[in-house]
Structures are given as structure tokens and as C-alpha cells.
Amino acid sequence: MSRFAVWQLVAQIAARLCYNSDEALTNMTAGCCLMTETNMAFSPDLDRVFARRGWLSRQSPAARRQVLEMSRRVAFDTGENIVHIGDSAGGVFGIVSGGVGTIGVTDLAGPTLGHVMRPGAWFGIGPLLTSGQRSMSFRAMEETELVLAPLSELRPAMTTDPAFAVMIAQLTEETTRVGVEVACEALIRSAHRRVAAKLLRITAVRDGVVSAYPQGFRINQVDLAEMTALSRNHVNRILNDFQASGLVALSYNHIQITDPEGLAACAREAEA
Structure with a gap:
């Protein structure tokens, strides 16, 4: 390990220790982490x-x-x-x-x-x-x-x-x-409804929150799968269904909610 890498590691540990106190951030300098x-x-x-x-x-x-x-x-x-x-x-x-x-x-x-x-x-x-x-x-x-x-x-x-x-x-x-x-x-039984509800929850688009990214909120399918207790492949199929219905637009690691009220209607559908 180079001297610079060692210094970076020491600085990060020191910053972390500082951060865990009430005076944490006042003692932290730029470049420590x-x-x-x-x-x-x-x-x-x-x-x-x-x-x-x-x-x-x-x-x-x-x-x-x-x-x-x-x-x-x-x-x-x-x-x-x-x-x-x-x-x-x-x-x-x-x-x-x-x-x-x-x-x-x-x-x-x-x-x-x-x-x-x-x-x-x-x-x-x-x-x-x-x-x-x-x-x-x-x-x-x-x-x-x-x-x-x-x-x-x-x-x-x-x-x-x-x-x-x-x-x-x-x-x-x-x-x-x-x-x-x-x-x-998270207890919604229908996978489609559960994913729809989760997307609305984690984007807060119905509260007026707007993504900083033009391609939509930074959400990857692995994280969405974890939050909905589904496999990544299952989530991918559901998202493609939503996109085909005009509810979302998908790009790499980003999801744009194009029809928030339509997605909410999907989330509210009665269980089969």
C-alpha cells in the first residue's frame, strides 16, 4: 500500500471517529472522506x-x-x-x-x-x-x-x-x-401493486418531489427488488409492464414516473 493510500485510510478513520461525536462535523476537513x-x-x-x-x-x-x-x-x-x-x-x-x-x-x-x-x-x-x-x-x-x-x-x-x-x-x-x-x-400481496406503491413511496412524486436527473430518479433494480421482496428478474418484468402502459420510463439505473396517478391507481387495484 502506498504512503498516500495509507494516509487516506488514516484520514478516513479519523474523520469517522470525529463524526461520531456531537462536534463531529466541525472537526472534519475537506478531503478526509x-x-x-x-x-x-x-x-x-x-x-x-x-x-x-x-x-x-x-x-x-x-x-x-x-x-x-x-x-x-x-x-x-x-x-x-x-x-x-x-x-x-x-x-x-x-x-x-x-x-x-x-x-x-x-x-x-x-x-x-x-x-x-x-x-x-x-x-x-x-x-x-x-x-x-x-x-x-x-x-x-x-x-x-x-x-x-x-x-x-x-x-x-x-x-x-x-x-x-x-x-x-x-x-x-x-x-x-x-x-x-x-x-x-410492503405487505401488499400482489407484486405489481407492491412495486407500484413502492415506486410512489420512494420517489415522493405525488408530494411534488422532482428528480435532479433528467432521466428520472436514480433507482436500480437490485435495490427495488430488495425493497419489494422480489427477484430482480420479477421486478424487471413488472417495470417493463409499467413502461408498456405508459406509467414509467426506464433507463440505466434510473426510473422516471411518467404517470403518477396511473401508478397510484395500479397500486390501489383490488387483490385478485
């Missing part, structure tokens, strides 16, 4: 992202600004792990652009990719409530920008401001609700 960071997150453009959908869209403009002003912006490349199961916590994340995959594991199954979140969504709240380690992993499914609200900022606000604590409780409720909805759709 694929993640990049900028300082305080608030801007009018950013405020508009979180005013459109998700937890902060249901809060007052002042409350939304409070959360964003305590946050910092971070970016991840495609395939980069954001946090791992068992990591010490650095804070709670909000999605500015891109997509974040949620990966769970039990003592009987996993790790399994179950869902992809889109701009406006927040994740990683568990350690804020439990003071424990991460119980899920999160991965950037494409080039992704996030904001990170550190625990060192969130905890004092929860302690001193009852309204802020209520706002965090609302995020907990939303996270639980989305998890139940994902599980409910």
Missing part, C-alpha cells in the same frame, strides 16, 4: 425546501428557522454511508436534495434496505430520545445534501423550551407513521 460540510445552514432557498414537505413544513416559520440556524450542511456521494447501526450519535438529519436509504436489521433478518427518503424528510432522531447508539443505517442513494442538527444544540433547546420539545415529539410521531405506512405497503 467523501462527505463535505459547510457552516450554518439557514438560507431562504433552504427554508423553501423544508417549507414544502415533511416535519418542518408543519411548523411556524420561526420554529423552522430555529432548527435550520442550529444546523450545518453536509453532502454525500452516491453509495456513501451516512451513519451505521451502532454508531454514536451526531445529531438529526434533514434531506435537502437527493435520496437517503434506510437500512434495518433484526436478530432474524437483515441488513435490508426498506425505504428511500426524499427532500423535506428528517431522520436519525432515535439517539436524541434514547441517548443510545444508532439502531439503523442510512445510505446516500445518489448525490445527496443534508442538514445536520447536532444533539449538542437540540438537547438544550428541548430542556428549556417546552414548545420545542413538543415539536420534537411531532417529529417522532411522523417517523413512526411513515414507518407504519412503509410496512403496510
Whole structure:
């Protein structure tokens, strides 16, 4: 191994160790890993992202600004792990652009990719409530920008401001609700209906989310097969059926939802 490769490895390990503390990202310098960071997150453009959908869209403009002003912006490349199961916590994340995959594991199954979140969504709240380690992993499914609200900022606000604590409780409720909805759709018996529901869920097109790619959302058939408990070949056949019906347009590692309401009608069809 070259000296440069050794230095890269050491830098990545050091960055990871820093990242697992509340001061994680402030101590990370450019080039240590694929993640990049900028300082305080608030801007009018950013405020508009979180005013459109998700937890902060249901809060007052002042409350939304409070959360964003305590946050910092971070970016991840495609395939980069954001946090791992068992990591010490650095804070709670909000999605500015891109997509974040949620990966769970039990003592009987996993790790399994179950869902992809889109701009406006927040994740990683568990350690804020439990003071424990991460119980899920999160991965950037494409080039992704996030904001990170550190625990060192969130905890004092929860302690001193009852309204802020209520706002965090609302995020907990939303996270639980989305998890139940994902599980409910995963239990759809018809494979065609299940894939249709999953595509709508992981793209959020019916919420107004638009892909950054002209050819559609970056979704490969292997990941879609994992999220729908089907074989890759089965998923490929279903996607080709959808394309023939004008519901989607397919290209390499990308899916464009061309008829969201038609796809929703497919997902709602009665079980045979």
C-alpha cells in the first residue's frame, strides 16, 4: 500500500471517529472522506425546501428557522454511508436534495434496505430520545445534501423550551407513521401493486418531489427488488409492464414516473 493510500485510510478513520461525536462535523476537513460540510445552514432557498414537505413544513416559520440556524450542511456521494447501526450519535438529519436509504436489521433478518427518503424528510432522531447508539443505517442513494442538527444544540433547546420539545415529539410521531405506512405497503400481496406503491413511496412524486436527473430518479433494480421482496428478474418484468402502459420510463439505473396517478391507481387495484 502506498504512503498516500495509507494516509487516506488514516484520514478516513479519523474523520469517522470525529463524526461520531456531537462536534463531529466541525472537526472534519475537506478531503478526509467523501462527505463535505459547510457552516450554518439557514438560507431562504433552504427554508423553501423544508417549507414544502415533511416535519418542518408543519411548523411556524420561526420554529423552522430555529432548527435550520442550529444546523450545518453536509453532502454525500452516491453509495456513501451516512451513519451505521451502532454508531454514536451526531445529531438529526434533514434531506435537502437527493435520496437517503434506510437500512434495518433484526436478530432474524437483515441488513435490508426498506425505504428511500426524499427532500423535506428528517431522520436519525432515535439517539436524541434514547441517548443510545444508532439502531439503523442510512445510505446516500445518489448525490445527496443534508442538514445536520447536532444533539449538542437540540438537547438544550428541548430542556428549556417546552414548545420545542413538543415539536420534537411531532417529529417522532411522523417517523413512526411513515414507518407504519412503509410496512403496510410492503405487505401488499400482489407484486405489481407492491412495486407500484413502492415506486410512489420512494420517489415522493405525488408530494411534488422532482428528480435532479433528467432521466428520472436514480433507482436500480437490485435495490427495488430488495425493497419489494422480489427477484430482480420479477421486478424487471413488472417495470417493463409499467413502461408498456405508459406509467414509467426506464433507463440505466434510473426510473422516471411518467404517470403518477396511473401508478397510484395500479397500486390501489383490488387483490385478485
